[in-house]
Amino acid sequence: MSLFDSITPKDLSVLANLVALTLTDGKSASDNNVLGNFLAAISANILNIASQQENLKSLEEKQNQIKDLQKQIKQLKK
Template identity: 80%
Template sequence: MSLFDSITPEDLSFLANLFALTLTEGKSASDNNVFGNFLAAVSTNILNIAAQQEHLKSLEEKHKQIKNLKKQIKKLKK
């Protein structure tokens, strides 16, 4: 079970806002800007990794489908 399986979209949004407010409290605009850009870069990398994971999983499933179809064709030819 994933950590995020039991969190509603509203709760996740609330947590994100709470973290943002907590992490930026008392910091300068410059510090917040740098930190925000850093988090955006980390987020982009996480999304890239997730996209590649999904792509590779999709390719694996397609290869399995092709293999199964080839087996079915082979059986039908007999």
């Protein structure tokens, strides 16, 4: 089970707000700007990794489908 499987979208939104408020409390606008940009960079990297994971999984599934079709063709030729 994934960490996020049991969290509703509403709860996830509330959690994100709480984390943001906690991280920015008592810090200057300049510090918060740097922190926000840093977290945005991390987020972009996480999304890039997830995208490539999905791409590789899709490619593997397509290769498996091709192998299955090739097996079926060989069987039909017999």
